[in-house]
Amino acid sequence: MNDTTVALRVVSGLGEGPRHLRTDSALPLDQRTYDRALACVHCGLCLPTCPTYVDNGLEADSPRGRINLIRGLAEGRIEPSESVRHHLDLCLDCRACETACPSGVVYHELIEEARQFYPPRLPEGPDGRLLHLFLHRLLPHPLAMRLALLPARLLQKMGLWRWLTHPALLGRLPVANRALGRLARALPEDDGPVWSRRRRPGLHRRTTPRWKPAVARIGFFTGCVDSVLFAHVQHQAVDLLRAAGCDVWVATGQGCCGAIAHHGGHADEARRLARANIEAFAHTGDHPPDYIVTTAAGCGAMLREYDHLFRDDADADRARDFSRRLRDITQVLAMLELPAPRRAPRRSFDQTVVYHDACHLQHAQRITDAPRKLLAQLPGVHVVPLGESELCCGAAGSYSLTQPDMAARLARRKLHHITATGARICITANPGCAMQIASTAAAEGVPLEVIHPVTLMHRAVFAGAGAGDPYASR
Ligand code: SF4
Numbered sequence: 001m002n003d004t005t006v007a008l009r010v011v012s013g014l015g016e017g018p019r020h021l022r023t024d025s026a027l028p029l030d031q032r033t034y035d036r037a038l039a040c041v042h043c044g045l046c047l048p049t050c051p052t053y054v055d056n057g058l059e060a061d062s063p064r065g066r067i068n069l070i071r072g073l074a075e076g077r078i079e080p081s082e083s084v085r086h087h088l089d090l091c092l093d094c095r096a097c098e099t100a101c102p103s104g105v106v107y108h109e110l111i112e113e114a115r116q117f118y119p120p121r122l123p124e125g126p127d128g129r130l131l132h133l134f135l136h137r138l139l140p141h142p143l144a145m146r147l148a149l150l151p152a153r154l155l156q157k158m159g160l161w162r163w164l165t166h167p168a169l170l171g172r173l174p175v176a177n178r179a180l181g182r183l184a185r186a187l188p189e190d191d192g193p194v195w196s197r198r199r200r201p202g203l204h205r206r207t208t209p210r211w212k213p214a215v216a217r218i219g220f221f222t223g224c225v226d227s228v229l230f231a232h233v234q235h236q237a238v239d240l241l242r243a244a245g246c247d248v249w250v251a252t253g254q255g256c257c258g259a260i261a262h263h264g265g266h267a268d269e270a271r272r273l274a275r276a277n278i279e280a281f282a283h284t285g286d287h288p289p290d291y292i293v294t295t296a297a298g299c300g301a302m303l304r305e306y307d308h309l310f311r312d313d314a315d316a317d318r319a320r321d322f323s324r325r326l327r328d329i330t331q332v333l334a335m336l337e338l339p340a341p342r343r344a345p346r347r348s349f350d351q352t353v354v355y356h357d358a359c360h361l362q363h364a365q366r367i368t369d370a371p372r373k374l375l376a377q378l379p380g381v382h383v384v385p386l387g388e389s390e391l392c393c394g395a396a397g398s399y400s401l402t403q404p405d406m407a408a409r410l411a412r413r414k415l416h417h418i419t420a421t422g423a424r425i426c427i428t429a430n431p432g433c434a435m436q437i438a439s440t441a442a443a444e445g446v447p448l449e450v451i452h453p454v455t456l457m458h459r460a461v462f463a464g465a466g467a468g469d470p471y472a473s474r
């Protein structure tokens with residue numbers, strides 16, 4: 001019996017000890033967060049939806065097991081041993097357990113608060129240092145990321161990038177770097193100049209006629225990674241919003257949503273980034289936008305959390321107002337009347353596609369109908385169901401880099417279900433999922449185009465014209 005099994009037996013009632021939050025314990029949770037954990041009635045209905053439990057069948061790697069471990073730490077009944085921390089580190093924070101839970105346990109608040117005390121650990125040595133630099137010094141800074149990507153962009157233009165990131169070469173790298181290398185292979189191509197300052201959709205440009213009121217005022221969230229690697233999706237989204245008669249503002253002063261810091265246990269840094277975004281969107285024109293829109297499900301989930309992040313802060317009301325206005329792009333496009341295709345599509349739309357629900361859309365934001373409604377509007381597009389659609393693909397923010405083995409197994413499981421449908425196009429509304437699925441398909445030699453619903457919509461409405469569409473060439 002290992003120490004985690006002992007810990008689980010203790011906290012699930014087989015041992016003696018106090019059953020209340022202790023402020024001197026190894027994990028002094030907020031009382032409100034602890035009280036929410038007590039809502040768990042141990043029914044186990046969440047277990048089949050938990051990717052790590054489905055993968056290895058261990059109670060300690062299930063939501064129920066982790067809730068018990070966190071409670072045990074908070075009640076001072078167990079210590080944060082190596083194996084206890086491993087089970088917490090292995091959680092993807094995908095929130096599938098919340099969707100399945102009939103008792104309304106808000107699991108993510110538990111794990112995210114626990115991670116402020118026990119941040120997910122990176123590998124020891126140079127790999128860990130490289131990952132730390134990559135996650136916390138490079139990714140949240142679009143300018144630094146663009147500069148760092150210049151050599152890769154150049155090699156892409158020369159046609160050498162795919163050779164240099166070939167699995168045969170990547171196989172020689174240490175584990176964590178191999179995960180980075182796999183993602184590098186899926187780096188979306190950019191059809192613009194290697195270096196361009198025109199990366200953001202036009203600022204503060206009103207495109208609806210003055211005499212015709214805009215159907216909605218949109219504050220467009222560009223974020224960090226998404227604005228560099230998936231700028232084409234953002235341009236396509238703005239094209240579609242403007243075609244539907246919206247005013248679109250891209251607020252200056254905005255930046256990273258804070259998800260990487262938040263999920264890495266750096267709450268103060270997450271709040272700093274969140275405050276900058278709240279401030280930026282408070283000044284988009286004379287009055288706040290009707291909706292703040294993002295094309296990245298992961299960012300959307302984090303932006304909706306701002307009210308929780310500032311719940312005890314002087315900024316609570318502004319944060320609540322910000323989160324209230326937040327919408328995923330698919331929600332807004334599903335609401336609007338988009339113009340019919342301007343001319344006959346250049347490419348056939350007689351195709352079968354499979355839709356992959358990003359966890360941060362289906363579980364964190366409970367958005368499943370809007371993207372399907374959008375796809376149903378496209379003539380000739382046939383959407384086939386995906387097996388185990390509630391399970392994470394293993395991307396989960398930085399998880400594919402910090403837990404490369406579990407992430408790779410989950411990605412192959414997802415790819416297996418995708419290929420079983422026979423579809424050659426996979427639609428997903430999150431950049432992390434797109435890169436995870438595309439990189440796994442490339443590594444396994446599976447021909448698969450992975451695109452955002454906005455990209456398919458843009459192809460239909462604009463008949464292939466307009467902003468770049470890098471995945472179209474794959
Ligand atoms: S968040 Fe996901 S990985 Fe973590 S316990 Fe819940 S279902 Fe499992």
Ligand code: SF4
Pocket residue numbers: 039040041042043044045046047063064067097100101102103104105
């Ligand atoms: S479904 Fe909810 S109540 Fe049941 S074990 Fe999971 S978290 Fe606890």
